[in-house]
Amino acid sequence: MVSLRLPEDYLLELDLRVGLDGTRNRSDVIREAVRKYLTSPLSTMNEVVEVDLGPDLAIRMRDFCKLHSDTAEYVLKQGAREYIRRETLEGVTVDNVLSARIEEIRAHYDNDSNAQ
Numbered sequence: 001m002v003s004l005r006l007p008e009d010y011l012l013e014l015d016l017r018v019g020l021d022g023t024r025n026r027s028d029v030i031r032e033a034v035r036k037y038l039t040s041p042l043s044t045m046n047e048v049v050e051v052d053l054g055p056d057l058a059i060r061m062r063d064f065c066k067l068h069s070d071t072a073e074y075v076l077k078q079g080a081r082e083y084i085r086r087e088t089l090e091g092v093t094v095d096n097v098l099s100a101r102i103e104e105i106r107a108h109y110d111n112d113s114n115a116q
Helices: 008-017 026-039 054-068 072-114
Strands: none
Touching (some): 008 026, 054 072
């Protein structure tokens, strides 16, 4: 058990949330808030990026989130991670191919110059 002091305006906000999402009292609301806080990833930058999805993608996002019980924030973060991972891997692959080709060309010219 933990005791804490909260300002009156926080208590009023807590009371407004009692009964929502199956909460029966302030303790349930606080437990749910703590659970959500502890399961969210730690952020060191807390940078917020606003994205205009447009009407079509916004509808698809809403439907997807309902179907998978995810938040739009979670889906967008996962999408960004996957996009960055894929582009980074593809970029590394292209860099490796280019470097290998440059080495082949250098070796070819070195062999030609040594053949004199």
